[in-house]
Amino acid sequence: MATFATSEQLLVIIDPAAxxxxxxxxRIAKDVLSAGAAAKVCLPDSPEEFARALGRRGSRRPVVIGDDHALLRAVTLLHREREPAGCGLSVVPVGETSLARSLGVPAGAVAAARTVLDGVERRLDLLLDDSDGLVLTDVTIPPTRTTRTVAREPVAPSAPWYRTLLSRTLPARPPRLSTVPSPGPARLRVQLDGETLVDLDQPVEAVTVTxxxxxxAExxxxxxxVGAEAxxxxxxxxxxxVTGPDFRYRADARLSxxxxxxxWRVVEGAWGLVLPSA
Known part of the structure; x- marks a missing residue:
């Protein structure tokens, strides 16, 4: 755990979406940060410019003003530099920020900016998958999507005279069959450190890795x-x-x-996030 002095220099990267x-x-966050520390402000217009700004931070502590996509982008870039463990990241959430809030970052520009100045860096674990993708919070494998056949009654015009004419002149039409998606149980093999926890013959409703x-990893x-809750x-x-027929999963709420x-394997203390001191 590390604390910071307000004399420390900051690199404030404002994501274009924010x-x-x-x-x-x-504007409020930028004013609070500039009043409390020496801050260099960058306004990238693309992910490439975002990456270049973060890569040229030097000794400045990076601060990202943006949504969850900007947070994930910053942590991923630091991971590729093999530097997330040595670089405490600060975030001022703007936009869709459920991920940042779940990690403990305060909502609101003023509270988050004050945390950048007065907070402490906490070391956090993350999950790294076999395609080099990062997960900061959790992975969820929901039920698989299956299809079922349903009967849909044909819809006729509502005018009474038309319904009467139709009933006298035409035989009743059978219902139209169609398929609709519905959730179904997944059949997966889940192994933890090489030991099988559940196999393909046992259907599951969901799997969560945190x-x-x-x-x-939990x-x-x-x-x-079936009947009583399992x-x-x-x-x-x-x-x-996790192995099985084609399955989708949500990592930090992103569907993949x-x-x-x-x-997925756990990387202990892989990155630092500045959070409130109390």
Missing amino acids: RQTDGESV PGSSGL VEIRPLS TPVRASGQTVS GPVRRRT
Whole structure:
């Protein structure tokens, strides 16, 4: 855990989406940061300019003003530099910020900017998948999407005279059949550190993987319940592998896939985020 002096220099990167979404919150945050520390402000117009600004930060501490996409972009760029562990990141959430809030970043421009100046850096674990994708909060594998056939009654004009004429002249038409998507149980093999927790013969409703603490991932598997509610399977380990028919998953609320196999491993203390001191 590290604290910061207000004399420290900041690199304030304002994501273009934030400027378009809520320019007033951006202005307030910039004013608070500039009044409390030596701040260099960057206004990138593209992801490439965002990356260049972050890469040229030097000794300045990076501050991102933006939404969850900007936060993920910054952590991913630092990871590719192999520097997230040595660079405490600050965030002022603007726009869609459910991810930042779930990590403990205050909502509101003033509170978040004051946290940048007065907060403490906390080391956080993350999940790294086998395609080099990062997960800051959790992975959820929801039920698979299946289709079912339903009967739809033909819709006739509502005028009474037309319905009467139709009933006298034409035989009744059978209902029209169509398919609609519906959730169904997933059949997955979930392995934790090489040990199988659930196999393909046991349908499950959902699987959740969360970076816990001390380098361990928390896994929760909810088996398909028939009648009485089934007891979830919970376990902790370092590496989680999921195999099965094409499945999709949500990582930090982003939908990915379909894939047939994905492996996540925990990276302990992989990155630093400045959060309120109390």
